[in-house]
Amino acid sequence: NGQVKLKELRKNPRKRSKKPTYFSFKKEYYQGEITNISPSGAFIESEARPSDGDELKLFVPGAKKYALLKGEIIHFNISGFGVKFKRILKVDKLPKTKKGHTQSTVWQWIFQEKT
Numbered sequence: 001n002g003q004v005k006l007k008e009l010r011k012n013p014r015k016r017s018k019k020p021t022y023f024s025f026k027k028e029y030y031q032g033e034i035t036n037i038s039p040s041g042a043f044i045e046s047e048a049r050p051s052d053g054d055e056l057k058l059f060v061p062g063a064k065k066y067a068l069l070k071g072e073i074i075h076f077n078i079s080g081f082g083v084k085f086k087r088i089l090k091v092d093k094l095p096k097t098k099k100g101h102t103q104s105t106v107w108q109w110i111f112q113e114k115t
Contacts, residue, residue, distance in 0.1 A: 014038040023048075025056035025073075032080065034060070041071070045080035052076065058083065067091050 014036035021034050021044060032046030042058075050056065054073045059066060068090040071083040 022059040
């Protein structure tokens with residue numbers, strides 16, 4: 001069929017995903033989608049354009065809990081960027097949203113907490 005299968009060189013191979021995520025770097029907030037993830041990193045599709053070496057905080061919501069991670073941009077391309085996870089800042093239950101508050105309001109509150 002003419003296709004060449006490349007050997008996975010990552011220590012932790014990534015799994016495909018379609019998980020929404022929110023992140024901040026350089027005091028700005030952005031939204032994206034995690035398209036693959038492993039215990040050590042992820043690729044995020046987004047219109048945001050960080051540079052190699054930029055650090056960010058990454059909010060990953062789950063059904064009932066969320067994770068707040070610190071990461072570093074290790075590469076980028078036209079569709080998004082790769083993040084190497086450096087530290088888990090927090091894992092906790094998602095707070096209940098009050099009437100009129102959106103999920104983006106909640107994740108911005110979480111980013112502003114001391115971690």
